[in-house]
Amino acid sequence: MALISNGRFVEDAWRRLADEEALPKAGKVIVSLPRLQHALEVVGPEAALGVIVPNTTEPSALIEASPRLELVSISFPAFSDGRGFSLARLLRRAGFKGELRASGRLVADQYSHAVGCGFDTIEIPDDLAERQNEEQWRAALNVYAMSYQRGYSGRGSILEARRSAARS
Amino acid sequence: MTAIDLRAAQRPNAPTTTYRYDDYDAAFVRERVAEFREQVRRRLSGALTEEEFRPFRLMNGLYLQLHAYMLRVAIPYGTLTARQMRRLADIADKWDKGYGHFTTRQNLQYNWPKLVDTPDILEALADVEMHAIQTSGNCIRNVTADHFAGVAPDEIEDPRPTAEFLRQWSSLHPEFSFLPRKFKIAVTGAEHDRAAILVHDIGLRIVRNAEGEIGYQVVVGGGLGRSPFVGKVVGDFVPRHYLLAFLEAILRVYNRFGRRDNKYKARIKILVHEKGIDEIRAAVEAEFAAMDRSVFAHDPDEFERIAAYFAPPPYETLPPTSDVLRAAKLDAPAFANFVDVNVSAHKIPGYAIVTVSLKPIGGVPGDATSDQMRVLADASERFGFGELRVSHEQNIILPHVKQDDLFALWRLLDAAGLATANAGLVSDIISCPGMDYCSLATARSIPIAQAISKRFSDMSRQRRIGKLGIKISGCINACGHHHVGAIGILGLEKKGQESYQITLGGDPTFSASIGEILGPGVTAEQTPDVIEHLVDFYLAERVEGETFIDTWRRIGHARFKDVLRREGEDGADI
Numbered sequence: 218m219a220l221i222s223n224g225r226f227v228e229d230a231w232r233r234l235a236d237e238e239a240l241p242k243a244g245k246v247i248v249s250l251p252r253l254q255h256a257l258e259v260v261g262p263e264a265a266l267g268v269i270v271p272n273t274t275e276p277s278a279l280i281e282a283s284p285r286l287e288l289v290s291i292s293f294p295a296f297s298d299g300r301g302f303s304l305a306r307l308l309r310r311a312g313f314k315g316e317l318r319a320s321g322r323l324v325a326d327q328y329s330h331a332v333g334c335g336f337d338t339i340e341i342p343d344d345l346a347e348r349q350n351e352e353q354w355r356a357a358l359n360v361y362a363m364s365y366q367r368g369y370s371g372r373g374s375i376l377e378a379r380r381s382a383a384r385s
Numbered sequence: 386m387t388a389i390d391l392r393a394a395q396r397p398n399a400p401t402t403t404y405r406y407d408d409y410d411a412a413f414v415r416e417r418v419a420e421f422r423e424q425v426r427r428r429l430s431g432a433l434t435e436e437e438f439r440p441f442r443l444m445n446g447l448y449l450q451l452h453a454y455m456l457r458v459a460i461p462y463g464t465l466t467a468r469q470m471r472r473l474a475d476i477a478d479k480w481d482k483g484y485g486h487f488t489t490r491q492n493l494q495y496n497w498p499k500l501v502d503t504p505d506i507l508e509a510l511a512d513v514e515m516h517a518i519q520t521s522g523n524c525i526r527n528v529t530a531d532h533f534a535g536v537a538p539d540e541i542e543d544p545r546p547t548a549e550f551l552r553q554w555s556s557l558h559p560e561f562s563f564l565p566r567k568f569k570i571a572v573t574g575a576e577h578d579r580a581a582i583l584v585h586d587i588g589l590r591i592v593r594n595a596e597g598e599i600g601y602q603v604v605v606g607g608g609l610g611r612s613p614f615v616g617k618v619v620g621d622f623v624p625r626h627y628l629l630a631f632l633e634a635i636l637r638v639y640n641r642f643g644r645r646d647n648k649y650k651a652r653i654k655i656l657v658h659e660k661g662i663d664e665i666r667a668a669v670e671a672e673f674a675a676m677d678r679s680v681f682a683h684d685p686d687e688f689e690r691i692a693a694y695f696a697p698p699p700y701e702t703l704p705p706t707s708d709v710l711r712a713a714k715l716d717a718p719a720f721a722n723f724v725d726v727n728v729s730a731h732k733i734p735g736y737a738i739v740t741v742s743l744k745p746i747g748g749v750p751g752d753a754t755s756d757q758m759r760v761l762a763d764a765s766e767r768f769g770f771g772e773l774r775v776s777h778e779q780n781i782i783l784p785h786v787k788q789d790d791l792f793a794l795w796r797l798l799d800a801a802g803l804a805t806a807n808a809g810l811v812s813d814i815i816s817c818p819g820m821d822y823c824s825l826a827t828a829r830s831i832p833i834a835q836a837i838s839k840r841f842s843d844m845s846r847q848r849r850i851g852k853l854g855i856k857i858s859g860c861i862n863a864c865g866h867h868h869v870g871a872i873g874i875l876g877l878e879k880k881g882q883e884s885y886q887i888t889l890g891g892d893p894t895f896s897a898s899i900g901e902i903l904g905p906g907v908t909a910e911q912t913p914d915v916i917e918h919l920v921d922f923y924l925a926e927r928v929e930g931e932t933f934i935d936t937w938r939r940i941g942h943a944r945f946k947d948v949l950r951r952e953g954e955d956g957a958d959i
Contacts, residue, residue: 297523299563303640306560310676311853324437326424333559348432355556360420362412365553369560369682376687377554383686 221328221339224322224355231267231288247290250274250303257282260348272300276307283313293321302334309335325349328357330364332371344345350370386885401424402785403464404549404694404774413556414511417518419782422504429501434628435802444524444562446517446880447491451824456495456503457520458510460574462530462548462773463491463782467762468773476756482504485758487743488912489815489866490530491775492520496822500595504895523564525555525636527730531573532776535695536784538732542591542599544572546578546692547628555631564650565643568636569608579779581893583607583616584869586653591865592622600624603634606657606666608861613899616652617667621632625688627673630681638665642727668875697915698785703735707788718797722844723806728791737788739769739799740808746842747835750816751779760801768794778815780808780852810847811855811920812838815866819859819876828883829874830859833912840913841920848906850920853933869893871918872933873900885912889919889945890937901942904949915949921949 218227231245240246240256243263248256250270260266267288270279279289289308291301305317319331320340332341341349363373406414408719421441428438446457458473465473473493477485480502481495489683490493498506510516520527528548535543543638551570555561561568573580582588588604596643600622607616623631633805638708644658657665729738741761744750753761756758765773765783768790798804805812814837817823819830835859840848856870860877867873888900908913920933923946927936937945 228737230530283692296437297563299561299640300565302560303637306637320695324433326420326433327439329561330557330559330562337747348434353427353432356423360423361557363409365413365559365642368677371559375413376684377560378409379407379687379690380684382692 219341219343221341221351221354222337224328224351224358226351226354231265234268245287246339247288250278255283256286267318270304272298274304276304276311276346279308279313280311283308283311283315286313288316288318289313290318290320291336293319295325296322296324296327302330303333305334305336325353325357328344328354329361329371332358333366333369335370364365389425398712399739402695402698402770403545404461404691410553411511411514414514414518417516417557418504418511421507422633425500435870440522440563443522444519444636446520447498447500447509448521449824450822451820451826452497453497453824454500456498456506456517456892457488457518458492458493458495458515458517458586459527460491460515461527461552461776462545463532463777464534464545465773465775466513466560467766469513469515470758470762470765470773472515473530474755475764476506476509477543477755478756479509484752484754486749486818487753487775487779487781488818489777489779489864490520490527491777492527493775496818499831503518504893505825521567522562523566523568524562525551525564525568525570527556528552528555529569529571529585529777530776530959531575531578532782533579533729533738533784534574535697535735536731536733536738537575537577537579539576539728540574540732541576541593542574543695544574544589544591545695546571546688547574547589547591547601549694550688551632554632561635564636564640565645566648567651568653568951569591570632570638576838578897581809581866581869581897583895583897584609584613584866584893585616587632588616588799589628594622598624601628601634601723602637606654606662606904607897608650608652608867609865611649611861611866612655612658613863614658615897616654617657617901619666621959624683626683627678627681627722628683629675630678631669631674633681634669634676637672638668638948644669662874667757674819678790682944686752686839691944692720694699697733698772699732700736700785701787703733703787703789705734707735707791709789710791710926711793717792719804719806720792720801722796722848723804724791726806726848727808728812731785733785735788736784737791739783739786739791739794739802740776741783742805742807742813743780743802743803744807744813744838745805746800746807746812749831750814750834753781757801757803760797760803764794764797767797778809778813780813801842807847809852811841811850812847813872814838814855814857816857817859818864819857823859823864825862826859827861827878828859828885830857830865830876832873833857833876833885834910836909837916840917850924851932853920854891866893867891870900870901871932871937872919874916875911881907885907885909887912887915887919890934903942907949918948918951919945 245265247267269290495555541754571585590602603620604616605619816834819825858865869891891900
């Protein structure tokens with residue numbers, strides 16, 4: 218797996234825990250959604266907790282745990298399945314401040330969509346990272362100077378720019 | 386600046402009646418071209434697989450068809466300037482085979498571009514403030530509108546500022562570019578629906594409430610394809626202030642809950658059908674209530690900025706009727722027929738709306754050669770403030786012609802083979818490209834349209850028959866809108882043979898209805914016969930003032946079924 222953050226391939230500080238692995242006392246671990254409740258109860262204050270969820274998850278299932286959650290990773294079963302974008306939006310709207318990660322076969326051309334919806338990092342399989350190298354991901358962030366939408370992150374809004382130009 | 390651009394800039398009646406890009410719009414479209422150029426390069430280098438490339442080329446209007454790529458160019462709300470029309474002609478000559486095809490979604494398709502040329506074509510489009518963004522793919526498609534927008538006498542408000550507002554909002558939307566399936570929005574601001582809003586994923590009807598405030602009736606879940614549905618009202622009166630927030634709410638509900646397990650059940654119409662409109666309305670209202678609506682609140686200044694571009698052209702003050710026109714009609718009966726059939730009432734006294742038919746007898750519906758495009762561009766400049774429209778019936782509209790000028794315009798059109806006086810008549814057939822071009826098609830459509838058109842080549846007979854919409858699709862995806870044709874024809878493949886299923890009673894307007902199947906399919910050869918017999922039966926049965934669909938509604942489907950049944954008994958193998 219390769220991890221992309223701010224247009225760079227970076228080391229992943231988090232470890233994905235298999236369901237049969239014991240919960241560690243410390244470190245940054247990502248558990249599956251069915252295991253989240255248990256993990257919240259037993260994991261010590263030294264450990265940082267993240268969860269990986271299907272893109273069909275109801276945001277309310279995570280909101281309660283969100284003060285303790287430092288990372289939510291949303292699975293993209295196919296790069297063309299855009300449900301994860303809406304889920305990310307809803308989690309941000311509900312006030313989730315931790316790292317939002319998109320995990321799946323996303324392509325570089327979707328990077329600015331992901332950032333716009335509130336994702337911080339993208340996790341892709343190695344074979345994809347080989348074809349779509351760091352340069353392509355970095356370039357994808359800078360294709361557009363601005364966007365037409367308001368209320369999405371990443372780039373400046375054309376509507377806002379027009380509004381402030383009209384004012385001055 | 387090219388010679389063409391220079392010429393356009395010097396023209397005294399340069400278009401004033403449609404949106405013009407500001408620096409932001411221009412930069413955005415250039416960035417899109419650059420992005421696509423890079424995507425093509427990465428596809429060719431192998432960085433992108435075909436599967437990965439596919440949604441991105443589709444979102445730029447590039448299909449892989451039966452024989453070649455097809456590029457679909459967006460004509461937002463069907464409005465074109467003369468300069469843009471000339472550019473379309475130039476592109477057809479330089480990178481295609483000298484013609485283009487106007488579609489039922491007010492777009493233009495080139496059937497023979499090469500993949501490597503498409504970035505240059507997009508660049509040439511960007512020069513004249515055009516693009517191919519979101520004319521395909523599982524995203525919000527090019528927003529369509531009433532082709533008589535701004536000139537129809539029955540209008541509450543010009544729908545194009547709303548449509549342009551939505552074009553911008555939907556362009557490369559971060560959240561809604563990977564929807565379960567395509568998403569089509571149409572807008573009308575008139576009392577008569579010419580934009581078929583009830584058969585779109587979202588239909589917007591501009592309305593005024595009791596307090597005189599402008600708002601939108603929002604209809605959701607209409608559509609054609611293999612499961613046709615008439616849309617249902619999800620918001621009876623959405624104030625303009627909340628339009629964007631309300632649309633975001635609908636799109637979010639659809640993006641999250643629309644089916645993704647079966648692409649034939651992935652449109653929002655299926656979600657609405659399976660959950661019921663009440664559950665969908667509740668979900669949309671809950672999402673609407675939960676969201677930060679202030680972000681999407683209407684910006685009156687921005688709306689006014691856009692609306693100002695659609696200001697009426699400098700009309701002259703004229704008497705409501707024209708003596709010149711009356712005299713010319715008496716002198717030239719062919720011209721009189723053209724006026725009676727192809728000219729519609731305009732909201733300004735002394736002006737008229739002219740429909741230029743792209744349905745010559747025996748021709749390919751919606752096709753125009755580059756020379757014809759140039760004639761249309763010239764005609765619009767000489768007689769209509771340099772503005773043209775594309776209708777979803779695949780014709781071209783000149784929306785502001787002085788009645789005094791109609792005869793001169795007609796002569797110009799006639800010389801270019803563009804004066805067919807059949808707008809709305811039986812030979813004004815809507816047809817998809819069908820098996821001749823399309824990789825999805827199961828049967829031919831164009832040759833069927835041509836055969837029917839030839840069968841009714843007698844124009845006086847056509848006028849006697851009156852308004853009658855025939856719509857032909859070459860497969861179940863229904864791009865030819867057969868479900869809403871008064872007579873619909875669907876080409877299927879049965880045991881290796883083309884088989885045409887006929888439906889009657891479809892209607893795309895506010896009285897929308899889906900056509901009913903007449904009976905077993907017929908062969909390509911039989912189709913014109915069957916259509917002719919149905920039309921003759923209607924002529925025999927109709928009472929004064931009835932159109933085909935009126936008669937069908939009055940006497941019922943069963944009587945028409947008998948026509949097809951008799952056809953079978955006559956020995957035809959149906």
